[in-house]
Amino acid sequence: MQSNIQVIRIEPSKGWVSVQLQELWAYRELLYFLIWRDVMVRYKQTALGAAWAIIQPLFTMLVFSLFFGRLAKIPSDGIPYPIFTYAALVPWTFFSQGLSLASNSLVGSANLIKKVYFPRLCVPIAAVTSGLIDFAIAFTMLIAMMLYYGIFPGVKVMWLPVMLLLTLITSLGVSLWLSALNVHFRDVRHIIPFLTQLWLFATPIAYPSSLLSEPWRTFYSINPMVGVVEGFRWALLGAETAPGPMVMVSFLAAIAILVSGLFYFRRLEKTFADVV
Amino acid sequence: MGDIAIRVEEIGKRYRLGKAEKYKTLRDTLASAFTAPFLKVGRLLRGEAANDTTQDEQIWALREVSFEVRQGEVIGVIGGNGAGKSTLLKILSRITEPTTGFAEIHGRVGSLLEVGTGFHQELTGRENIYLNGAILGMTKKEIDRKFDEIVAFSEVEKFIDTPVKHYSSGMYLRLAFAVAAHLEPEILIVDEVLAVGDAGFQQKCLGKMGAVAKEGRTVLFVSHNMGAITQLCGRAVQLEKGRLTRSGSAGEVVAAYLSSVAGTELKSSWSDESSKPNSSEVQFKSARLLSVDEQPLSITNFNESVLVEIAYEVKIPIRNLSVTCLLYDSMSRLVFESMDTDMSEWNGRVREPDVYRATTKIPPSLLRPGRYQLTFAAFIEGVKVIARLDRVLAFDVSGVGYTLQPKRDGIVSPVLDWTVCRFSEHERMV
Numbered sequence: 001m002q003s004n005i006q007v008i009r010i011e012p013s014k015g016w017v018s019v020q021l022q023e024l025w026a027y028r029e030l031l032y033f034l035i036w037r038d039v040m041v042r043y044k045q046t047a048l049g050a051a052w053a054i055i056q057p058l059f060t061m062l063v064f065s066l067f068f069g070r071l072a073k074i075p076s077d078g079i080p081y082p083i084f085t086y087a088a089l090v091p092w093t094f095f096s097q098g099l100s101l102a103s104n105s106l107v108g109s110a111n112l113i114k115k116v117y118f119p120r121l122c123v124p125i126a127a128v129t130s131g132l133i134d135f136a137i138a139f140t141m142l143i144a145m146m147l148y149y150g151i152f153p154g155v156k157v158m159w160l161p162v163m164l165l166l167t168l169i170t171s172l173g174v175s176l177w178l179s180a181l182n183v184h185f186r187d188v189r190h191i192i193p194f195l196t197q198l199w200l201f202a203t204p205i206a207y208p209s210s211l212l213s214e215p216w217r218t219f220y221s222i223n224p225m226v227g228v229v230e231g232f233r234w235a236l237l238g239a240e241t242a243p244g245p246m247v248m249v250s251f252l253a254a255i256a257i258l259v260s261g262l263f264y265f266r267r268l269e270k271t272f273a274d275v276v
Numbered sequence: 277m278g279d280i281a282i283r284v285e286e287i288g289k290r291y292r293l294g295k296a297e298k299y300k301t302l303r304d305t306l307a308s309a310f311t312a313p314f315l316k317v318g319r320l321l322r323g324e325a326a327n328d329t330t331q332d333e334q335i336w337a338l339r340e341v342s343f344e345v346r347q348g349e350v351i352g353v354i355g356g357n358g359a360g361k362s363t364l365l366k367i368l369s370r371i372t373e374p375t376t377g378f379a380e381i382h383g384r385v386g387s388l389l390e391v392g393t394g395f396h397q398e399l400t401g402r403e404n405i406y407l408n409g410a411i412l413g414m415t416k417k418e419i420d421r422k423f424d425e426i427v428a429f430s431e432v433e434k435f436i437d438t439p440v441k442h443y444s445s446g447m448y449l450r451l452a453f454a455v456a457a458h459l460e461p462e463i464l465i466v467d468e469v470l471a472v473g474d475a476g477f478q479q480k481c482l483g484k485m486g487a488v489a490k491e492g493r494t495v496l497f498v499s500h501n502m503g504a505i506t507q508l509c510g511r512a513v514q515l516e517k518g519r520l521t522r523s524g525s526a527g528e529v530v531a532a533y534l535s536s537v538a539g540t541e542l543k544s545s546w547s548d549e550s551s552k553p554n555s556s557e558v559q560f561k562s563a564r565l566l567s568v569d570e571q572p573l574s575i576t577n578f579n580e581s582v583l584v585e586i587a588y589e590v591k592i593p594i595r596n597l598s599v600t601c602l603l604y605d606s607m608s609r610l611v612f613e614s615m616d617t618d619m620s621e622w623n624g625r626v627r628e629p630d631v632y633r634a635t636t637k638i639p640p641s642l643l644r645p646g647r648y649q650l651t652f653a654a655f656i657e658g659v660k661v662i663a664r665l666d667r668v669l670a671f672d673v674s675g676v677g678y679t680l681q682p683k684r685d686g687i688v689s690p691v692l693d694w695t696v697c698r699f700s701e702h703e704r705m706v
Binding site for chain 1: 303384389406
């Protein structure tokens with residue numbers, strides 16, 4: 001009788017604590033409901049609803065095609081410039097949206113954090129993953145464009161889930177850092193728009209990474225979004241050379257960000273309720 | 277039965293006040309990163325410990341608090357504002373960590389620090405039931421199973437697919453409480469949930485809490501409502517400035533607490549000239565509440581009466597002077613007003629300078645269990661208010677002797693004499 005009663009011990013924790021993924025697993029239903037809430041709420045009371053998921057990358061694509069493609073004549077690895085940049089904008093929009101939503105997620109859930117216990121990791125994770133719906137909507141547009149331009153990916157498309165995983169890891173890792181930091185330093189809120197803008201240009205979205213010669217190109221992929229973007233283009237649009245080393249480097253960088261983010265988040269977690 | 281459900285051992289919680297606990301700006305941190313080493317060196321040179329933070333920036337919200345709760349026990353936590361009750365609940369609910377000590381909780385905990393946590397304005401009632409349920413720790417299966425019950429309990433069936441932003445505050449509250457009420461943890465931690473809503477709703481909450489307690493679950497209940505504490509809890513602990521100062525049966529602890537809460541609540545007398553509520557015409561001397569056997573009282577049972585005594589000095593002859601007594605309930609509603617000239621021969625007469633003592637009796641089986649406050653005022657009918665004593669006395673009516681259904685509505689719940697007879701029998705008799 002006594003043995004099946006769970007005992008919780010509440011005591012001060014010191015320094016770095018374990019990530020406790022098993023607890024996160026135990027709370028998976030709550031995570032599911034939080035994701036569901038974020039999806040449900042996102043386009044409530046908007047006139048255009050889910051169309052926003054397409055409008056944003058679409059208009060960026062139009063602007064980029066006009067200024068970088070037509071006027072500046074930036075090369076696009078032999079792929080029509082609009083689809084070249086749109087294929088990159090789809091994962092990029094997921095990343096940048098996830099970043100801005102997740103970084104404010106803890107502060108926005110202050111009333112929850114002060115009143116109920118649950119693994120706080122659920123909050124930024126839900127904010128990031130709820131963007132997958134937008135991603136899927138924007139992706140249908142990408143498929144339409146591929147049909148229009150007559151581009152068929154072939155078996156390389158099998159790699160797409162891997163690229164998507166890389167996108168998720170990157171978004172989550174960066175989001176964990178920023179959301180935890182934002183609880184203590186509200187400066188983060190002001191940094192985000194600036195950060196995403198710089199990051200946009202530090203990622204080969206408007207231009208191909210082939211502008212860089214080889215040792216530098218791989219080095220460049222320490223920015224994990226480089227691997228994401230090149231991976232998407234390769235898997236879908238059939239750019240010639242496989243970006244293997246780039247994706248590898250990006251994966252390592254993304255995992256490093258995610259793991260360090262997890263631990264940093266967990267370390268600060270205990271202070272959230274007192275500070276937020 | 278004797279198994280421990282909650283064990284709290286030397287729990288302490290320290291908060292840092294001022295800039296440290298507020299959210300920092302990066303600039304502050306950068307600045308202190310540069311200055312901190314110098315401050316440290318400075319302290320070392322002065323012979324202090326290097327990591328000794330300034331004392332006045334810290335506050336212990338809880339200090340060395342230890343107690344145990346056995347399974348199936350309903351325990352009340354009482355104490356004034358800032359006594360550390362909320363901090364204790366937050367620690368036991370694992371929302372915040374203790375600074376020292378530890379606590380052990382045996383069993384699944386559900387904590388209810390407010391109703392409707394996580395409700396989203398844009399979502400419908402149905403959606404919010406699932407979301408709120410999940411946040412409170414229910415599984416989807418559990419919610420599916422109890423869904424109809426929750427909706428029925430909340431009485432908002434018609435609007436269940438309407439966004440809650442269109443709900444009235446009463447509906448919102450009922451729905452929120454309905455979800456919370458269907459939580460089935462082994463240990464329930466409840467904060468002032470009952471402090472909201474109308475009296476009917478409060479009674480509904482109390483009834484539900486009583487039912488939970490009867491099912492043999494462990495309940496830790498924090499409240500300002502002494503009536504509710506004595507009604508629901510077997511045992512109580514009192515916190516004072518972060519320390520546990522009293523522990524024992526709920527009745528005893530509540531009584532001791534109420535009599536300790538400043539003399540003014542039990543008996544007010546003003547011997548000191550400067551603190552006296554002053555007027556050159558009438559001066560209040562003292563005010564107190566007594567039980568039928570003339571003992572000072574701060575808590576009474578539902579079926580017992582309360583004596584109210586007020587003494588005042590009239591300085592100059594005044595015609596038509598009355599001293600009135602206003603009774604307010606815990607929601608600051610005026611229950612009744614009564615004057616010392618209502619019955620007496622003093623009505624309309626001139627009061628010569630002297631000290632007067634007015635007493636009256638509040639009848640038993642009238643005031644519903646809860647907290648009450650008394651205000652006194654001396655005035656001349658239709659002319660002016662001479663002196664006023666706002667909320668000088670407070671007392672609680674416990675649930676002892678309260679045999680009516682708890683769901684009853686109304687500010688007072690008098691026990692009236694009813695005669696019921698069958699009409700056909702009556703006819704036969706005639």
